[in-house]
Amino acid sequence: MSFIQYPIVFVPILKDRIWGGTKLNTVLGKEIHSDQVGESWEVSGVTDNVSIVANGTYKGCDLEELINQYPEELLGSYIYNRFGKQFPLLFKFLDAKEDLSIQLHPNDELAMKRHQSLGKTEMWYVMQADPGARVVVDFKDGVHQEDYMKHLENKTLPSILNEILVEKGDVFFIETGTVHAIGGGVLLAEIQQTSDITYRVYDWDRVDAEGNSRELHVDLAKDAINYEPKQVELVYEKKENVANSIVECPYFSVNYIPLKEVYHLKKAIDRFHFYVCTEGDCTFVINQDKYEFSKGDSILIPAAIAEFSIEGKATLLEIFVS
Known part of the structure; x- marks a missing residue:
């Protein structure tokens, strides 16, 4: 299957x-x-x-x-x-x-x-x-x-x-x-x-x-x-609608995303991404399907998903293994 x-x-x-x-x-x-x-x-x-x-x-x-x-x-x-x-x-x-x-x-x-x-x-x-x-x-x-x-x-x-x-x-x-x-x-x-x-x-x-x-x-x-x-x-940058690097170490990398409009990502399919909504509401758009999340939600994007976008007004942490 x-x-x-x-x-x-x-x-x-x-x-x-x-x-x-x-x-x-x-x-x-x-x-x-x-x-x-x-x-x-x-x-x-x-x-x-x-x-x-x-x-x-x-x-x-x-x-x-x-x-x-x-x-x-x-x-x-x-x-x-x-x-x-x-x-x-x-x-x-x-x-x-x-x-x-x-x-x-x-x-x-x-x-x-x-x-x-x-x-x-x-x-x-x-x-x-x-x-x-x-x-x-x-x-x-x-x-x-x-x-x-x-x-x-x-x-x-x-x-x-x-x-x-x-x-x-x-x-x-x-x-x-x-x-x-x-x-x-x-x-x-x-x-x-x-x-x-x-x-x-x-x-x-x-x-x-x-x-x-x-x-x-x-x-x-x-x-x-x-x-x-x-x-x-x-200390880290907070540019809107982009991934601002907070930390990179051998075990994980974490980015900060202040979302005001839309964030697009084309990612490698050799690793998963994980997102945490720390403020606000957002919508993940994947293959034209929409999934809504809000403050306190934690979301795993499987490795097989290569491209998606996030819309809304929210702050997110983007986590992956580099």
Whole structure:
């Protein structure tokens, strides 16, 4: 049976978190099941968290089924040759009502050795931030392992970390080994490698309703931390109706599209594209068929679709593997 070409949307995989809130509903329109929903996984090939198609011909199929049946049509030959049948990206929305733990992710080599997994390089795009909201990214200048261990033991780790006030549209690139935390009051979109490996090193001494603290991974984190200063906050252009590059790295590329009229794209059929509507409403026009999307929607354009356009007034993130 030949592959049916259309933009694919997946059922959000919602995750309750101790730090979660309700903005995934109030800001993005997700149908949440509690007042502590911290994450919406919009597309995932992570084992035990594989996305299910929500629309069209393949509604009800999971991402693994589709890739198994149509690897080159869905992923593209470049992606298939590089990653096999593993979907290489994980995309989420995160709502931090409270501070997330201070954490980091191992690189590919360490993650494979310890967990048979990829590492976790990620990028954040801030969609909404309460007044005074901030993120914690990397150490202040001149911090070494001895400083880190001393402050960790004394429960003063936040004092040597770099806190940055944020607002809508801010972007942060989090390389593996970078200590980080999303602060309370921040709603963001996160693009990352397909990995769920996180080392939590400090959790603000909080406990759950039963008085239990969450597991820390201090020993695992020791060899995974990168103490070198990094460029974490990214500046990017915002030219209308074109793709403005935000980040290019070995794992993903992300463009910013401020759409006022129409955006045309002729893409290679050797890789898929993924779009996130962060504001407004838009229409994807593919082979004269029209598909309408709005703020909070995440859309997979299969590799087999070579040409299409997007119309409307919206802002979008365009994501692909370069």
